[in-house]
Amino acid sequence: MAFGGGGIIxxxxxxxxxxGAEFxxxxxxxxxxxxALEAVILNKAMSLVxxxxxxxxxxxxVPFGTIAGNWPAVVNLLAGSLLGAWFGAGWATRLKSETLYKVIAALLVAIAIVLVIGHDATAGQPFLTGNAQMIAGVVAGFVIGIVASLLGVAGGELLIPTLVLLFGADIKLAGSLSLAVSLPTMLVGFTRYSRDQSFSVLGRNKTFLLVMAAGSIVGTFIGGRLLGLVPNGLLLPALAVILLISAVKVWRHR
Incomplete structure (x- = not known):
């Protein structure tokens, strides 16, 4: 189940x-x-993979050269997301499990809404330019960094619409740029989580972690090959429904 779940996600x-951490x-x-907290830490590790x-x-x-050509947008968002990731991880370690379940469920619902509304945007002119764009990018990055650490997610479902709307990137480029922002952001959150005793969950579940990681790598290979073949108009609403169902299950969890 760990390998199969990791592969699909x-x-x-x-x-x-x-x-894929939301799923x-x-x-x-x-x-x-x-x-809750152990799941977030395991989730963070799998998201990194x-x-x-x-x-x-x-x-x-989406070649690396194209990603590198858009480095200002990546740096702009990272300026806020790295700080947000540190603060978010600190808050998560102090929340009670029941509270964290509720926070996770609420964020899953919010992400489902953003996934449907934001990802339908097409590439075009950026919403803001100049200093206003830079300030908005830092603020957006900070909020996304907090959400990413609280859920143990990469934050792509929020980064992608931000890149599309704020910087005018097309949906495929935005997906790869979001990964470039997510990687260092998650590393910061992961480092902060390592200070908490719950971090030992990784050591206690090495086999589970390795099996799910193997499935995840196989899955990302398949997903990368499918890029551009599956229409967003069909895929995104289905993912949003899954998130909403997941939110209900997490909210009711004891």
């Missing part, structure tokens, strides 16, 4: 440009019965 991540988190809590492998697997469609 990895394929979604590689296809869209997400870490993995309810699985870790509901099916594998991890406590998906993001790190998805970038090269997507390179056939």
């Amino acid at each position: 990895g394929a979604l991540g590689g296809l869209i440009g997400l870490g 993995r988190l309810p699985l870790l809590i509901g099916l594998f019965n991890f406590a 998906v993001v790190a492998s998805a970038l090269p697997f997507r390179a056939a469609t």
Whole structure:
């Protein structure tokens, strides 16, 4: 189940440009019965695997040179997201499990809404330019960094619409740029989580972690190959429904 779940979620991540953690988190809590904070930490580790492998697997469609050519947008968002990731991880370690379940469920619903509304945007002129764009990018990055750490996610479902709307990137490029922003952001959150005693969940579940990681890498390879073949108009609403169902399950979890 760990390999299969990791593979399916990895394929979604590689296809869209997400870490897939929004779908993995309810699985870790509901099916594998991890406590909220332990699930977030495991989720963060798996998201790192998906993001790190998805970038090269997507390179056939979105070359690294194209990503490098958009470095100002990446740096702009990172300026806020790295700080947000540190603060978000600190808050998560201090929340009670029941509160964290509620926060996770609410964020899953919010992400489902953003996924449907934001990802339908097409590339065009950026919403803001100059200093206003820079300030908005830092603020957006900070908020996304907090959400990413609280859920143990890569934050791509928020980064992609931000890149499309604020910077005018097309949906495929935005997916790869979001991965470039997500990787260092998650590393910062992961470092902060390592200070908490719940971080030991990784050591206690090495086999589970390795099996799910293997499935995730296979999945991101498949997702990268499918990039551009699956229409967003059909895929995104289906993912949003899954998120809403997951939110209900996490909210009711005890």
